Amino acid sequence: MNANGFTDSVAHLPNHAPQAELADRIARLATDDGVHATAIPSLFLMRFSEPRPCAAVLYEPRLCIVAQGRKIAILAGETYHYDPLHYLVVSMTLPALGQIIEATPEHPYLSLRLDIDMEQLGDLMLETPASRSPEPVDRGLYSARASGALLDAVLRLMRLLEEPEDVDALAPLIQREIYYRALTGDLGHRLRELVTAGSRSHRIARAVQALRDRFHEPLSIDAMAESLHMSVSSLHHQFKAATSMSPLQFQKHLRLHEARRLMLGEGLEANAAARRVGYESASQFSREYKRLFGAPPRSEIVQLRAQPAAQQDA
Numbered sequence: 001m002n003a004n005g006f007t008d009s010v011a012h013l014p015n016h017a018p019q020a021e022l023a024d025r026i027a028r029l030a031t032d033d034g035v036h037a038t039a040i041p042s043l044f045l046m047r048f049s050e051p052r053p054c055a056a057v058l059y060e061p062r063l064c065i066v067a068q069g070r071k072i073a074i075l076a077g078e079t080y081h082y083d084p085l086h087y088l089v090v091s092m093t094l095p096a097l098g099q100i101i102e103a104t105p106e107h108p109y110l111s112l113r114l115d116i117d118m119e120q121l122g123d124l125m126l127e128t129p130a131s132r133s134p135e136p137v138d139r140g141l142y143s144a145r146a147s148g149a150l151l152d153a154v155l156r157l158m159r160l161l162e163e164p165e166d167v168d169a170l171a172p173l174i175q176r177e178i179y180y181r182a183l184t185g186d187l188g189h190r191l192r193e194l195v196t197a198g199s200r201s202h203r204i205a206r207a208v209q210a211l212r213d214r215f216h217e218p219l220s221i222d223a224m225a226e227s228l229h230m231s232v233s234s235l236h237h238q239f240k241a242a243t244s245m246s247p248l249q250f251q252k253h254l255r256l257h258e259a260r261r262l263m264l265g266e267g268l269e270a271n272a273a274a275r276r277v278g279y280e281s282a283s284q285f286s287r288e289y290k291r292l293f294g295a296p297p298r299s300e301i302v303q304l305r306a307q308p309a310a311q312q313d314a
Contacts, residue, residue: 018151019084023067025158026110039164040171042115049108054099056292058257061116063182064088065146065154069109070102073141076244080143089182091191092140092205093212094243095253114178121179125192128183140242142187150181203228204242211247215254216278221247256292263301270297
């Protein structure tokens with residue numbers, strides 16, 4: 001077992017050629033540190049040449065597959081490792097902490113992110129054999145061992161980037177296979193629970209989406225609970241089980257992350273960003289921003305702009 005708690009590595013796999021090819025393809029396409037879009041709208045590539053400090057990030061529904069290096073995600077004090085042996089699944093929008101723990105200029109952290117189309121996932125679930133659920137479904141974030149079949153599908157999606165004329169026709173088919181491999185994997189029951197109407201996870205996912213869509217508006221817990229056909233106490237309990245925070249705390253995190261994006265991406269001043277996301281008090285916004293991101297808005301944004309890539313979310 002190494003210092004990060006892993007008992008094996010890519011080199012110890014019976015056949016680590018898929019990871020090696022995946023790393024090579026990502027490295028050739030993502031030549032600079034940062035997050036890189038591709039010709040496939042839902043597919044993004046990441047490269048970082050040194051470890052990154054633990055930072056507050058906003059995870060959206062996605063699969064994150066590492067080809068080289070290691071990263072952790074932290075939610076409610078629980079640590080989720082993902083590396084060339086383990087992929088990360090995010091089944092609903094979640095504010096969490098992320099940290100790249102293994103990367104060097106010679107062997108950079110290389111990964112890909114595939115955003116999840118929940119409607120497509122729901123349609124596919126109807127055609128997929130049900131998997132048994134060995135444990136209660138709570139957190140919307142988890143890691144699982146990457147199977148050979150999953151890696152094979154991911155590699156074919158990466159190879160497709162060399163055939164741009166085939167992307168529109170074939171990318172949706174390969175993405176569908178990747179979803180299928182995730183649904184039939186060890187933790188597929190978690191994704192199935194998410195898209196099953198009336199399930200606990202599905203109701204909380206609806207609450208998360210409602211907050212995502214209207215985070216700048218005043219929050220009425222009573223109205224939200226009524227719309228989900230839940231009691232207020234049940235909503236609080238189940239929401240916290242899935243996201244590690246109350247709906248009000250979750251809304252605050254969404255506001256702060258969006259304000260950060262507005263300042264970094266659109267050049268808004270702190271006061272303007274605060275008003276845009278629903279804050280009435282600039283001082284309250286500054287205090288809460290510093291508490292989450294570790295520095296006041298202006299200085300934190302200056303620090304981010306000095307880095308090779310401000311986003312570290314996969």
